[in-house]
Amino acid sequence: DTAVSQTPKYLVTQMGNDKSIKCEQNLGHDTMYWYKQDSKKFLKIMFSYNNKELIINETVPNRFSPKSPDKAHLNLHINSLELGDSAVYFCASSQMGQGRTEAFFGQGTRLTVV
């Protein structure tokens, strides 16, 4: 069983479209994250949710909207996609409640906006 799974793995879309990336974890963790990795491999946190509550919301355009229907899921919806949104998006989870802060990452979603 995959611990943190994201779908889709690849996403190619045109500018202006709206798209969603789904993430699910079966580790029983209480905290989930979205990270963006740019072409230079830099990993930047976008959002963090703890027990379905938004904890961290970095300076991300409001075209990006996370949704956490339950502790095991954290989806990312992106409106009006722009060329600069092209990147690899990683979902991750950890168990912050027990101080075990190591994060487990999904396989990533490579988003290409054309």
Added chain:
Amino acid sequence: AQSVSQHNHHVILSEAASLELGCNYSYGGTVNLFWYVQYPGQHLQLLLKYFSGDPLVKGIKGFEAEFIKSKFSFNLRKPSVQWSDTAEYFCALSGAGSYQLTFGKGTKLSVIP
């Protein structure tokens, strides 16, 4: 605020050479420290972690790291690298009580056969 800096952008080594990748952090309290590895085209995997106790931690694949509190450092070492160690290496920090895992900019390691 918490931050991580990795000194080397790209390191090129021959097989069997020894490796040391630098990592320094900034945070005013208790820290949890990590090294992650990202093989080409893959996701991040945890190499090793430090929460407390022995400052010399051993991870998978022969890697180890030493936490030196006075230097705010957590350098990664391996005595003898292999071609299969070619990857991007990320140092990361989580401050105690923080919900944020902050990454350094990564160091690309290329091992030449």
